[in-house]
């Protein structure tokens with residue numbers, strides 16, 4: 393336990409300074425972060441937090457994507473904190489690429505910004521309204537004080553996102569009332585300088601000393617302090633992070649029915665095109681793995697309401713069969729691939745509020761990528 397240390401209000405607290413037990417979180421929240429006093433604070437609100445900061449975030453090791461709210465009235469959609477693009481979050485998620493990020497940025501639209509957590513970062517999401525500060529107090533008395541770190545807040549009640557580095561890819565648990573642990577496989581964080589839809593306050597980064605940091609596109613991952621070992625041991629579920637995803641055991645007729653429901657034969661949306669292009673551009677490594685990955689993505693996009701999954705599967709099939717057909721019959725691999733993908737996707741359906749496509753880039757002509765004649 394750190395020694396008791398009186399910290400006068402308003403004094404500078406360095407990154408290594410620790411306040412007395414139980415005060416560390418509450419006293420960390422600077423008055424500027426308090427919406428009860430900060431209404432008059434002159435804060436520059438950006439029209440599109442994503443467009444202004446996403447590439448910088450990405451260069452610093454984060455996995456940013458746009459957030460919006462399709463239910464919000466026109467003009468306010470860009471202040472939403474929902475609707476991340478399909479496939480870039482969760483256990484089965486694949487981190488957005490620099491090209492995808494630039495595509496969203498250059499789409500001519502405005503968005504808030506979110507990020508999936510890197511595998512070696514967790515966020516301690518403290519919700520003061522639901523008892524999070526009390527939960528943290530209890531945990532600190534058991535596990536020791538949390539070190540000062542970069543944190544984000546947008547409300548004035550002590551709620552905050554506190555960022556810590558952790559060793560590698562683990563599955564973390566939520567420790568109690570009002571405290572969630574955001575990690576690579578679960579949820580995502582709304583990042584500064586996003587605008588909160590209800591309060592119109594900007595999410596804001598603060599440093600360990602409680603002052604707003606100059607660059608609101610976040611710290612680099614290696615600038616975050618390591619979560620202390622007692623906390624890591626306590627929060628680690630011990631579950632295998634690479635455990636195979638759950639599957640629903642489906643008969644082949646059920647697989648076909650689901651695919652028919654999910655896969656449309658209209659023009660593929662930009663996401664679908666990305667998944668397909670990624671496979672077709674692969675010239676190294678086994679085509680089998682590339683094909684299985686692409687099937688998973690395409691079917692997931694289809695299930696999530698993106699257009700053209702059927703068209704994309706047809707093109708992928710031609711590519712796979714043309715490449716392998718001379719050496720071996722790829723039919724059973726092909727069928728096993730989409731059966732496996734369908735069973736896994738059926739086991740974790742896309743939530744309704746995340747369904748649908750954000751059409752953000754102009755489609756190239758289809759004949760650029762559809763190769764091979766037969767289906």
Ligand SMILES: [Zn+2]
Pocket residue numbers: 661662663664698699748749750751
């Ligand atoms: Zn789409």
